[in-house]
Amino acid sequence: MAARKGTKSIEVINRRIRQGKVVVVTADEMTEIVRAKGPARAAREVDVVTTGTFAPMCSSGAFINFGHTKPAIKAARVWLNRVPAYAGVAAVDIYIGAAEPAEDDPLNRVHPGQFKYGGGHVIQDLVAGKRVTLEATAYGTDCYPNREMRKKVTLDELPYAMLMNPRNGYQNYNCAVNLSKKTAYTYMGVLKPEAGNANYSTSGQLSPLLNDPYYRTMGLGTPIFLGGGRGRIIGPGTQHNPRVKRHKKGTPLAPAGTLMVMGDLKQMDPRWLVGVSILGYGCSLAVGLGIPIPILDEEMAAFTGISDEEIFTQVIDYGNDYPKGQAKSLGRVSYAELNSGTIRFQGREVPTVPLSSRVRAREICEILKEWIQKGEFLLDEPVEPLPSA
Amino acid sequence: MYSKVLSLRFPRKIVNEPVVVNLVKKFDLTFNILKATIYPRKEGLMVLELRGHTKNYQRGVRYLKEMGVKVESIGQDIKRNDARCIQCGACTAVCPTGALYIKRPEMEVIFDSEKCSACELCVPTCFSHAMEVKFDRMLAG
Ligand code: SF4
Ligand code: SF4
Numbered sequence: 001m002a003a004r005k006g007t008k009s010i011e012v013i014n015r016r017i018r019q020g021k022v023v024v025v026t027a028d029e030m031t032e033i034v035r036a037k038g039p040a041r042a043a044r045e046v047d048v049v050t051t052g053t054f055a056p057m058c059s060s061g062a063f064i065n066f067g068h069t070k071p072a073i074k075a076a077r078v079w080l081n082r083v084p085a086y087a088g089v090a091a092v093d094i095y096i097g098a099a100e101p102a103e104d105d106p107l108n109r110v111h112p113g114q115f116k117y118g119g120g121h122v123i124q125d126l127v128a129g130k131r132v133t134l135e136a137t138a139y140g141t142d143c144y145p146n147r148e149m150r151k152k153v154t155l156d157e158l159p160y161a162m163l164m165n166p167r168n169g170y171q172n173y174n175c176a177v178n179l180s181k182k183t184a185y186t187y188m189g190v191l192k193p194e195a196g197n198a199n200y201s202t203s204g205q206l207s208p209l210l211n212d213p214y215y216r217t218m219g220l221g222t223p224i225f226l227g228g229g230r231g232r233i234i235g236p237g238t239q240h241n242p243r244v245k246r247h248k249k250g251t252p253l254a255p256a257g258t259l260m261v262m263g264d265l266k267q268m269d270p271r272w273l274v275g276v277s278i279l280g281y282g283c284s285l286a287v288g289l290g291i292p293i294p295i296l297d298e299e300m301a302a303f304t305g306i307s308d309e310e311i312f313t314q315v316i317d318y319g320n321d322y323p324k325g326q327a328k329s330l331g332r333v334s335y336a337e338l339n340s341g342t343i344r345f346q347g348r349e350v351p352t353v354p355l356s357s358r359v360r361a362r363e364i365c366e367i368l369k370e371w372i373q374k375g376e377f378l379l380d381e382p383v384e385p386l387p388s389a
Numbered sequence: 390m391y392s393k394v395l396s397l398r399f400p401r402k403i404v405n406e407p408v409v410v411n412l413v414k415k416f417d418l419t420f421n422i423l424k425a426t427i428y429p430r431k432e433g434l435m436v437l438e439l440r441g442h443t444k445n446y447q448r449g450v451r452y453l454k455e456m457g458v459k460v461e462s463i464g465q466d467i468k469r470n471d472a473r474c475i476q477c478g479a480c481t482a483v484c485p486t487g488a489l490y491i492k493r494p495e496m497e498v499i500f501d502s503e504k505c506s507a508c509e510l511c512v513p514t515c516f517s518h519a520m521e522v523k524f525d526r527m528l529a530g
Contacts, residue, residue, distance in 0.1 A: 055477065056516060114513050189479045190514055197482045274475050276516040286475050286516065339496060354478035355516075358496035 007297045010381050013047045017375055024048045024292075024372045026365035027206045027304060034305025043301035048372055048379070051208040051304075052225070052290040052364030055201050055356035056276045058187065059167035059238060060285045061097040062123055062265055065160035066134055066153060068092055074144035075136035079103060080122045087136070091144055095164075096122055098275075098285035111280060112185040118283025121275030123163070126155040127227070128270040161265040163227055163273070167237035169289050171209030171257035172313055175200040175333055175352075177345065180319030185280020189355050191318055198315065198343055199353045203361035204308045204335035208291035209257050211304045213250035215242070217294050219382025224261060225290030225368045228272035230377070231263025233291075236386045243389060250303060251311050253332065257386060261289065272364075290364040292372060294379050308335035315345060392440040394423065394506050395450075396466050398459035399433035408456055409435070416449040417441055423507060436466075436507050466523045467507050469500040473519035480520065483510040 016022040023046050025033060030049045034042045064085070074091040077084070082102045085094040098120040107113050125132055131152045140147045155161055176199045178184040178191035185191075189199045204210065212218055222233040237258030244252045272288030295301050314329035321327050333343045339358075342349040371377035399408070404427055412418045418441035427433035439446060453460050476498050480489045488504035489511055491497070500520075511520045 054475065112513075116518070190482045192482070199479075199482060274517055276475075277513075277518065278516060279513050286477070339493065341491065341493060353482040354491070354496065357476040357478070357498075359476040359498075 008047065008295065010294055010296075010379050013294050014378050016047055017372055017378055020373075020375055022047045022372060024050060024369045026362070026369055027051045027211055028362065028365065030301075030304045031205055031307045034301060035307070039298045039302035039305060042305060043295055043298045046295050046301065049211060049293045049295060049304040050290060050365040050368040050372070051206055051211045051293060052288070052361040052368065053169060053203040053207050053356060054272070054288045054360035054364060055203070055286060056278065056284040057165065057168045057170075057287040057289075058099045058284045060123075060163070060165040060287055061095055061119060062126075063089070063093065063095050063160070063162045063164050064158055065093050067157075067159045069146060069149050069151075071146045072144045073136060073138045073146035073149055074141055075149075076138045077136065079133075079135045081117065081125065081132050083117065083119050083122050085119075098123065099282055101283050108280060113280060115277045115279075115281070115283045118275065118277070120283050120285030123265070123285055124270050124273050124275040126158075126161065127265060127268050127273050129154060129156070155266055162262055163231065163265045163268065164260075164262040165237075165287065166260050167239060167258045168261050168287055169208050169237070169259040169291075170202065170255055171207070171213070172252050172311070173201050173255050174316040174327075175313050175338060175343070176318045176322075177315055177330070177350065178319035179317045179321075184319050185278075186318045186322075187278055187281045187284075188318055189353060190279060193319070195345055195348075195350050197353050198333075198338070198345065198350045199355055200313065200335075200338045201355035202313075202335070203356050203358060204311055204339065205306055206358070206361045206365060208289065208293075209259070210251050210306060210311055212293050212300070213246070213252065213303060214388050215257060215386040216300065216303075217296065217382070218259070218291065219385040221380050221383040222291065223377065223380050224263075224292075225288065225364055225371075226261055226263040226268070227265070227288055228269025229263055229267035231261050233259050233382070233386075234262050235260045235384075237261075240387065242387060247310065247312060249306060249310055251306060253312050254314050254329070259289075259386075288360065288364050290368040292368055292377070292379055308339060311335045313338075315343075391443040391446045392438060393446070393462060394436065394438045396461045396507070397435045397437065397453060398461075399427070399435070400457050400459075401432060403457055404433045406456070408453065408458060409437070411452070412439070412449045416445045416452065418445055418449050438506065467502065467505050467509070468521045468523055470519045470521055473517050474498070475517050475519075477516055480511040480515050483514045485510065
C-alpha cells in the first residue's frame with residue numbers, strides 16, 4: 001500500500017517514543033486540536049491520543065490458580081470470602097466472576113437488595129493486598145484425595161492471577177429512563193418512575209472505542225492501561241456487534257463493539273479495580289481501561305477529534321420495554337446534552353445521571369499519556385483486527 | 390427565615406421531657422422530624438429540620454444544649470468517604486436536596502454536607518459504599 005502523505009507507521013511512532021520525541025495528547029485535548037487546526041495538521045503534529053473509561057463493567061473476572069495443597073485436592077466447589085468461584089476449570093484453577101454475589105447474600109428477597117459483597121469486591125480486596133479466605137470442597141480421587149480445604153491467601157501468595165474480562169469498554173451504551181409507575185432498580189442505576197431521571201454510562205469523547213469507531217488500530221495484542229497496570233486486548237468481547245446504525249462520522253448510535261481484555265492482576269491497583277454494589281441488581285467491578293490510539297493518518301486524527309456534540313445514543317425504557325425484551329429507541333440524545341444535566345425527552349426536561357466517571361476517565365488518559373511520554377509504554381500493531389462489519 | 394437539619398442526642402434523664410415541643414412554644418420554631426429513635430436504657434436520637442428566625446433558632450439551640458442535648462449539624466453525620474468514592478454520579482439520581490450534585494463542565498461529583506437532609510437514600514444507592522452514616526454506628530454501640 002502506498003503511504004499517504006502524512007502517514008505514520010506504529011514503528012515510526014515507537015521510535016519517537018524511545019527517542020522521547022513523541023507527541024501524546026488526551027482525547028479531550030485532541031478534540032480541541034482538531035477543532036482548531038483541522039485533521040490534516042493534527043495528524044502531522046500528534047502521534048498518539050490517549051483514551052480512557054472508568055465505570056462498572058460486568059463481564060469482568062479473574063483466572064486464579066491457588067497452588068497444590070498437601071494432601072492434594074481437585075477442587076469441585078470453591079469460595080473466596082464466601083463468594084462462589086467457578087471450579088470446573090482444573091484441579092486448582094478457578095474463575096471468579098465480578099457479578100457473583102456472596103453465597104449467603106439475601107439477594108432481592110427484600111427488594112431492592114443491596115448486594116454488599118461479591119466477586120468484584122474479592123478482586124479489589126486481593127489487589128489491595130488483603131487476606132482472602134479460600135475454601136474448597138472436592139469428591140476425592142486417587143491422585144487428589146483431599147476433600148476439603150480452607151486457608152487464607154493474599155494475591156502475593158497465589159501462584160497465578162490473571163484479570164480476564166470477557167466484555168469491557170462498550171462502544172456506546174443506552175441512555176436509560178423508566179416509563180413505568182414505580183422506581184426501577186436496574187444495572188443502569190436507580191430510575192425514578194415516569195422518566196424521573198435519565199442515566200447514561202460512557203465517557204463520551206474520551207471513550208476508547210468511540211475514538212476508533214471502525215477499530216482500525218485495535219485488536220488482538222493492543223497494549224492497554226488495565227486496572228492501573230498493563231494489559232492487552234485479546235479479541236472482540238462478548239456481544240461485540242459492529243453492525244449497528246452509525247453517525248456520518250462513524251460512531252455507532254447504539255451499543256456496538258466490545259473488547260475482551262486481560263492483564264496480570266498482580267501489577268494492578270485497587271484504585272482502578274473497585275468492587276461495586278448496584279442496588280436491586282447485583283455486584284460488579286468498576287474497571288479502569290485506557291487505550292492509546294496511534295494517529296496513523298488524517299482519518300485517525302478526524303476520528304479521535306470527535307466531540308460530545310457529535311456522539312449520540314438512544315433512549316431506552318427500562319421500566320417496561322427493556323425487561324420485556326422489547327427495547328426500542330425512544331429518541332436520540334448527544335453526550336453534550338447528557339453532560340449538560342438535562343435532556344429534552346417527550347416534551348419535557350429530564351435530569352441526567354452519569355454512571356461512568358469522567359473525572360477518573362480523564363485521569364486515566366493523563367496517566368497513559370505520561371507512561372508513553374516517559375518511554376515506558378510502547379504501541380503494538382494488532383495481530384488480528386476486531387471484526388468491523 | 391433560617392432552616393437547618395440537626396441531629397439531637399438526648400441523654401437518658403431527659404428522654405421523657407417535652408424538649409422539642411418547647412422549641413415551638415418558647416421559641417416560635419417549626420420542625421419536621423426526619424428520624425427518631427429512643428432506646429429505653431440508652432440515649433435517644435432525633436434528626437429534625439428546624440426552621441424559624443435566625444435569632445430564635447440560635448436561642449432554641451442554646452436551650453437544647455442547656456437541657457443536656459447534644460446538638461450536631463447533620464453534615465457531620467452523613468459523610469462521604471472520598472477515598473472510596475469513584476466519582477461515578479449514580480448517587481445524584483436519588484439525592485432529593487441537591488447535596489450530591491455534579492459540577493460542570495468538570496463532571497466532578499460534589500457532596501455538600503450543608504445541604505444534606507440525612508435521608509440516607511444515597512447510602513444503598515452508592516456503587517462503592519462511600520456514603521457513610523455515622524450516627525447509626527454510634528447508637529449501635
Ligand atoms: S443523605 Fe444522601 S441522598 Fe439524602 S440528602 Fe444527604 S446526600 Fe442527599
Ligand atoms: S454513587 Fe458513591 S461512588 Fe458514585 S459518585 Fe456517588 S458517592 Fe461517589
